[in-house]
Amino acid sequence: MMTNKHIFFPPSPSSFQNAMMPILRLAALASAVLCTQTFAAGSHQVSLNAEQLLHAGVKTEAVISAPAANGVANQGGLHLSGTVIASANAVNVVSSMVGGVVREIHASALQPVRSGQALISLFSQPLMEMQREYLQLATQAKLAREKRERDEALLKEGIIAQSRLQDSRAAALQTEIAAKERYQSLRSAGMSETAIQNLLTQQQLSPVLVLAASAGGTLSEIQVRPGQRIEAGMPVASVSKDAPWWLELQASAQQAAQIRPGDLLQVSNCATAKVNAVAAHVQSSNQTILIRAQVTQNSQCLKLNQFVEAVHQSAQQAPGSLGVPLRALFQSARVHYVFLKNAQGFEAVRVNLLGQDASHAWVSAPGKQLQPGSQVATQGIVQLKGALAGLGAEEGGGQ
16 A cells, blocks of 8 residues: 655755845845934934833933033043153264363353353364364365465466466365364364354364253253363253144053043143154053153243153043943944934934044034033943834844
8 A cells, every 4th residue: 555655855955045145135124224224304203102112121321521621630531651751853962073071061051051151161273273273274275265366367467367366266165165164063073153253263272162052941951060071072961942842641542542632631730731642563572652742831830851641532522512431332334323212212313523532522513402411321222223214113122
């Protein structure tokens, strides 16, 4: 007797894919509606009752106002610590281009100095040799110049040939260049223009060289002592010019990721600084990232090498801006929105993003719908977007 047996044939991969395609397309469509829905020009209101909000897992937080720009530190910002340093172009190094022995020191470290003020006196034998060579070359240049002038007069009278005048001019030019080169050497060595002119008129060599400050500021360091022999080119002192200080601050990798050039820092309630550089690497010694900022104007409460604490105040926290939790912000068609709680439920309010810090996005909103203290949704954003798109509020947890 024949019996009917039901034999199961597993579906082929191609038939399985064909059966799943409509489901996958529907899921993709729903996801696209939720994520990229462009709000209509009409109402952005989502009307939900208390039970629906509970099932959707919607939670809210309050909107805050930006800190007042009155010089008071924003205690909610990032706290950084570091030291006050001089900028790279604010340090003037005083050095001698000739070797010698330190004879006298005329100033003390950390005292204010003015441009041209004497700092150190040296006794230098090479300086005397340079002076002797300059006198010789200057005398030769003077004689060659006088001979050229005589030959020019003789040529006008037809006494000498043109070639002789050309030789006189070439000799005068060569000696003049050699004398100027030695003059510049004396100036580079530290001799003033007045001292060189006195050398020409009095023709008296002097082994004493006075090194002076080339710019006004604070004498930060004296690197030599009386009786010490120094070599040519050796730095002997450094002067910090009267320029705005820099801050060199240490930040963790998480903090550095939130700081951008142009952001503001409030320093101990006495000065403000603007970030001009964020290091691209981590220091191996302490695993921190250097943040460099320039003080906007020098303040008497800041001193060189001083330890300071600063609070990061994002440059985008403009007066009148509002802070919403980062989780409350979402986009639709590249426009930023937040869900503002009202009596009917929630309304999608368009905002302009000005910046953000560790916990808040700083925004401005047209009209007066968004105010400090207003409640905005921070969880259940996906459910609210789905309800606004006409898909209904999903049950379950928040975003």
